[in-house]
Amino acid sequence: xxxxxxxxxxxxxxxxxxxxxxxxxxxxxxxxxxxxxxxxxxxxxxxxxxxxxxxxxxxxxxxxxxxxxxxxxxxxxxxxxxxxxxxxxxxxxxxxxxxxxxxxxxxxxxxxxxxxxxxxxxxxxxxxxxxxxxxxxxxxxxxxxxxxxxxxxxxxxxxxxxxxxxxxxxxxxxxxxxxxxxxxxxxxxxxxxxxxxxxxxxxxxxxxxxxxxxxxxxxxxxxxxxxxxxxxxxxxxxxxxxxxxxxxxxxxxxxxxxxxxxxxxxxxxxxxxxxxxxxxxxxxxxxxxxxxxxxxxxxxxxxxxxxxxxxxxxxxxxxxxxxxxxxxxxxxxxxxxxxxxxxxxxxxxxxxxxxxxxxxxxxxxxxxxxxxxxxxxxxxxxxxxxxxxxxxxxxxxxx
Numbered sequence: 001x002x003x004x005x006x007x008x009x010x011x012x013x014x015x016x017x018x019x020x021x022x023x024x025x026x027x028x029x030x031x032x033x034x035x036x037x038x039x040x041x042x043x044x045x046x047x048x049x050x051x052x053x054x055x056x057x058x059x060x061x062x063x064x065x066x067x068x069x070x071x072x073x074x075x076x077x078x079x080x081x082x083x084x085x086x087x088x089x090x091x092x093x094x095x096x097x098x099x100x101x102x103x104x105x106x107x108x109x110x111x112x113x114x115x116x117x118x119x120x121x122x123x124x125x126x127x128x129x130x131x132x133x134x135x136x137x138x139x140x141x142x143x144x145x146x147x148x149x150x151x152x153x154x155x156x157x158x159x160x161x162x163x164x165x166x167x168x169x170x171x172x173x174x175x176x177x178x179x180x181x182x183x184x185x186x187x188x189x190x191x192x193x194x195x196x197x198x199x200x201x202x203x204x205x206x207x208x209x210x211x212x213x214x215x216x217x218x219x220x221x222x223x224x225x226x227x228x229x230x231x232x233x234x235x236x237x238x239x240x241x242x243x244x245x246x247x248x249x250x251x252x253x254x255x256x257x258x259x260x261x262x263x264x265x266x267x268x269x270x271x272x273x274x275x276x277x278x279x280x281x282x283x284x285x286x287x288x289x290x291x292x293x294x295x296x297x298x299x300x301x302x303x304x305x306x307x308x309x310x311x312x313x314x315x316x317x318x319x320x321x322x323x324x325x326x327x328x329x330x331x332x333x334x335x336x337x338x339x340x341x342x343x344x345x346x347x348x349x350x351x352x353x354x355x356x357x358x359x360x361x362x363x364x365x366x367x368x369x370x371x372x373x374x375x376x377x378x379x380x381x382x383x384x385x386x387x388x389x390x391x392x393x394x395x396x397x398x399x
Contacts, residue, residue, distance in 0.1 A: 043071065043088035046128065048103045048116060050083045050136035057105065062115040063087050065096060073116060085116060085136075099126035103136045138195060284347060291349030298352065333369035340365070 063071035071089035078084065085105075089097070101120040108115065118134070128134075173180060215222075236243065261268070282289070342348045342363065353360045 042091040044091050044094040044130045045074070046087050046089060046097075046131065047133045048085040048087060048105075048136050049133055050085065050103075050105060052083050057083075057085070057114045061113060063089065063118065064115055065093070065118045065120065070094075070096070070118075087116065094130075095127065096120065097128040098122075099128055099132075101128050101134055103134045104138055105136055286347075287349060288342065288347040294349070328369065335368040336366060338366040 057073070057076055059073055059075050061073040062069050063073065070093040071087055074086045074088050076083060076085050097118065098120045101118055104117045104119070105114055106117050107113070120128075350361065350363075351357075
């Protein structure tokens with residue numbers, strides 16, 4: 001009987017290992033690529049609008065806030081003659097941007113690439129919204145643009161004359177570096193303050209051109225007006241003697257008037273001072289004076305109806321009995337000048353008396369005798385018999 005050993009050797013899974021290794025490497029490369037491009041971050045889009053973006057502003061350029069990178073440029077496009085930079089801002093740092101955020105396109109070095117620098121305020125009430133447009137205040141000038149402009153200038157400049165001019169400038173500036181630096185710093189500050197007002201300045205220049213065109217259109221009328229003014233001036237010159245006489249007469253009248261007012265100065269001042277109490281009294285009782293005039297007109301109309309008759313040739317009379325007034329008593333009825341107030345406590349006017357207001361209201365004043373001190377019916381005093389027979393019927397007659 002023969003015996004044999006069992007073989008435990010297995011063929012390694014090379015194909016599956018290769019596929020797994022390839023998939024892993026592919027996933028790692030894809031992850032690194034996405035991470036490098038920032039596609040794995042949560043971002044918030046905004047747009048920066050500028051007159052131009054510069055020659056070295058590329059996709060993926062950095063976006064900084066106070067020197068710290070907070071996003072990148074997704075792409076650069078052009079619309080309506082302006083550059084539009086679409087930015088992706090890191091979502092955790094987007095809350096740092098206020099609604100009045102502005103942008104500047106700057107370069108890292110003279111020949112380096114550009115980046116977007118954002119400026120924001122400390123206003124925490126109004127935040128920048130996603131998808132908002134931010135205005136760019138300036139774009140750094142490229143060095144190649146400067147070189148191109150300089151080259152075009154140098155083509156028209158004589159080197160010998162340029163050397164002489166530069167030598168003269170160098171001699172003049174020698175030893176004045178500090179002053180030149182201060183001047184350049186002040187100039188830079190002035191231009192920085194002037195730059196935000198450039199749109200308004202451009203608008204003013206455009207409006208100035210419109211105004212100039214309007215004046216150009218009305219220039220013939222203005223020239224005609226100047227011609228008329230010349231005719232008027234000739235007329236004035238021709239009548240110079242009469243104009244001189246009028247002016248001299250006016251001066252003489254002014255001098256005489258000044259002399260008169262100077263002589264009467266104290267009298268006028270005293271008159272005005274003495275008139276103040278009278279004017280104040282009239283102002284106080286002006287409602288009562290107005291009432292007197294109105295009531296006079298109403299009384300006149302009523303009297304004309306009574307005494308003028310219905311036809312104008314007759315008189316209407318109304319006869320009736322009236323209650324007698326109390327006799328004069330001394331010293332209670334001595335006259336006084338102590339009346340104060342009026343309707344409502346101030347000088348004024350009572351309303352028109354009508355039959356619905358009968359008996360008519362009477363203003364009680366402290367003036368001595370009062371003919372309306374009683375409205376109740378009673379026997380007259382002194383009695384009629386006392387007038388005829390004295391005190392025969394009893395009691396002394398009142399004095």
